[in-house]
Amino acid sequence: MPRRGNMIYYITVAAVFIILETAAAVMLGYNGQLQNTWIGKGLHGFMASVWGGTESVRHYFSLGQENRDLAMENYRLQLELRKHGLEARTGDMPWNDTAGRFRYIPAEILKMSNNRQHNYLIIDKGSEDGIQPMSGIITGEGTVGIVEAVSRHYAYAISFDNPDMAVSARLGRDGAAGTLVWAGTGSRDAILNEIPHHIDVEEGDTVFTSGFSAIFPPDIPLGVTGDKSLVNGSFFRIDVRLFEDFRKLRFVTVALSIDKEEIEALENE
Amino acid sequence: MKTVQNFGLMYILMVVGQMFICNYFHLSMYVSLTILPAIMLCIPLSAGTITAMLIAFASGLAVDALSDSVLGLNALSLVPVALCRKPVIRLFLGDEIIERKESFSFRQNGFMKIAGMTAICLSVFLMIYITADGAGVRPLWFNAARFAASLACSWLLSLLVVNILTSAD
Numbered sequence: 001m002p003r004r005g006n007m008i009y010y011i012t013v014a015a016v017f018i019i020l021e022t023a024a025a026v027m028l029g030y031n032g033q034l035q036n037t038w039i040g041k042g043l044h045g046f047m048a049s050v051w052g053g054t055e056s057v058r059h060y061f062s063l064g065q066e067n068r069d070l071a072m073e074n075y076r077l078q079l080e081l082r083k084h085g086l087e088a089r090t091g092d093m094p095w096n097d098t099a100g101r102f103r104y105i106p107a108e109i110l111k112m113s114n115n116r117q118h119n120y121l122i123i124d125k126g127s128e129d130g131i132q133p134m135s136g137i138i139t140g141e142g143t144v145g146i147v148e149a150v151s152r153h154y155a156y157a158i159s160f161d162n163p164d165m166a167v168s169a170r171l172g173r174d175g176a177a178g179t180l181v182w183a184g185t186g187s188r189d190a191i192l193n194e195i196p197h198h199i200d201v202e203e204g205d206t207v208f209t210s211g212f213s214a215i216f217p218p219d220i221p222l223g224v225t226g227d228k229s230l231v232n233g234s235f236f237r238i239d240v241r242l243f244e245d246f247r248k249l250r251f252v253t254v255a256l257s258i259d260k261e262e263i264e265a266l267e268n269e
Numbered sequence: 270m271k272t273v274q275n276f277g278l279m280y281i282l283m284v285v286g287q288m289f290i291c292n293y294f295h296l297s298m299y300v301s302l303t304i305l306p307a308i309m310l311c312i313p314l315s316a317g318t319i320t321a322m323l324i325a326f327a328s329g330l331a332v333d334a335l336s337d338s339v340l341g342l343n344a345l346s347l348v349p350v351a352l353c354r355k356p357v358i359r360l361f362l363g364d365e366i367i368e369r370k371e372s373f374s375f376r377q378n379g380f381m382k383i384a385g386m387t388a389i390c391l392s393v394f395l396m397i398y399i400t401a402d403g404a405g406v407r408p409l410w411f412n413a414a415r416f417a418a419s420l421a422c423s424w425l426l427s428l429l430v431v432n433i434l435t436s437a438d
Contacts, residue, residue, distance in 0.1 A: 012319065013318050013319055013322075013352070016319050016322055016323070017322060017348065017349075017352050020322055020323070020325075020326045020344070020348045021345060021348055021349075023326070023341075023344075024326065024329070024330075024341045024342075024344040024345035024348065025341065025345060026341070027330075027333075027340050027341030027344070028339055028340070028341035028342055028345055028401060029341075030340075030341075031339050031340040031341060032339040032342075032404065034404035034405075034406060035339060035342075035401060035404045037404065038401075038404035038405045038406075041405070
């Protein structure tokens with residue numbers, strides 16, 4: 001007998017078997033009280049496992065959307081936090097995407113290089129979303145990059161893991177300010193330069209953005225200090241372990257300085 | 270050799286015999302006497318698995334309806350026996366007998382092989398029957414004891430039935 005014929009025969013046998021057994025089980029359930037409870041219990045267990053399985057599959061496929069929702073919620077909460085920080089000084093403000101001197105726009109990283117000396121990233125927001133060149137890209141745990149070029153729907157940025165990028169940073173929220181640059185080795189290793197030698201630096205101190213540039217807002221925690229060495233007898237060169245793991249990044253926030261043009265015009269004068 | 274018509278008549282008589290056993294032969298709460306798997310095993314091999322399953326369902330239902338057992342219990346237990354009838358015969362007697370659609374008997378194939386086939390078919394039947402009859406409320410040791418006692422008694426009775434149904438004219 002051909003193989004296909006065999007297959008159809010076996011399927012028919014299986015179908016007839018299932019139909020007859022189901023019919024017998026239904027009759028058994030209708031005619032025996034104990035059997036009715038027993039079959040009902042078995043059926044409920046089976047249905048619960050099927051529903052549990054389908055629910056798990058559905059939940060798995062909706063994880064992407066949940067991630068986006070969480071990133072959006074995270075962005076709103078961060079914005080709220082920044083506003084509350086400013087409220088004590090400026091009073092109540094209506095809700096919008098602006099806090100202090102910066103406007104914040106959530107974005108998703110579409111592409112990011114990590115293994116080069118000059119790393120870059122591309123985000124899913126462009127000029128139509130209000131992104132401008134020289135905008136800062138941040139998370140709650142660090143500075144990610146600076147936007148270099150913008151198209152209508154996308155923006156290209158140089159990553160912090162890039163020797164061309166430097167961030168103005170300070171020790172603690174009100175300590176001495178210096179320049180934080182990538183160490184060029186691991187993606188979470190950075191160096192804080194230009195800290196005067198008379199400043200008392202302890203290992204484990206937190207490094208924040210200073211807010212001196214028009215690119216990154218102040219008080220974003222960046223990392224913790226490690227070993228330090230004296231350069232030219234006048235400045236400390238401090239190793240910094242960054243909080244943010246760039247390899248796991250997906251959702252970021254773009255920070256646009258509202259007063260950037262005014263500050264630049266003033267600088268040019 | 271018995272004709273199919275003769276077998277049909279014998280089959281019906283055996284099913285009626287099972288109804289009598291169910292109604293009048295209550296040896297113990299540990300013993301459920303049954304000859305249905307044995308008569309299922311003896312259905313001529315010219316009948317396919319689907320036909321055997323339909324016959325098993327009808328026979329089981331008839332016994333359930335005309336005896337004091339719960340309707341559907343014998344049918345539920347007997348259909349799997351019909352399903353595994355040919356694989357069991359193939360296991361003990363080989364492919365040839367199935368391909369040639371020959372009959373088997375104690376004289377042709379030996380006591381041990383027929384007794385083994387009967388025991389396996391009985392075991393399949395009794396496992397389902399006792400589990401479904403207990404409906405999860407009886408302890409495992411009770412079901413196991415009932416299975417062992419029923420298998421021993423039914424096996425002896427089944428050997429007699431198989432001998433009657435498969436003996437040559």
